[in-house]
Amino acid sequence: MAFTDSDTLKIVVVEDEMTMQLILKKYLSTHYQVEIFKDGVDAMAFLQQGNVPDLIISDLNTPVMGGLALTKQLRASDFFNAIPIIILSGEESSEMIIQCLEAGADDYLVKPFNPKELEARLRVVLRRIRK
Helix, strand or coil: CCCCCCCCCEEEEECCCHHHHHHHHHHHCCCCEEEEECCHHHHHHHHHCCCCCCEEEEECCCCCCCHHHHHHHHHHCCCCCCCCEEEEECCCCHHHHHHHHHHCCCEEEECCCCHHHHHHHHHHHHHHHHC
16 A cells, blocks of 8 residues: 555454455555454444544445444544544445435445455545644
8 A cells, every 4th residue: 555654553453254354454564553443332442442443344245233333433523533434334225325425424445356446445535634
């Protein structure tokens, strides 16, 4: 990935599938500080301890609290509402994509995805927060 000045940026990944956790950790950790959680409840607990990431990547369907519920909770918060969120999902339905975007997700990427596409989407979202 061709990122600049990003080694200090922190990304929280919410993903319950071990294989996808490993892929995202390996791919992202060369340029970012990455924390991985199996569901939105664990990620929220981490955030409520004062850990504020630069970006959250969340699977749509994780146990207990998935990406849509996490997005709604973060957008309703006065403290966490500005954290960019990218939703990952195997679900390609336009209705679900629209629902996530209307709930406040910054982007939605369908699995399996091309790593170059993830790179491009991360850059776009991160460029927005740097302005």
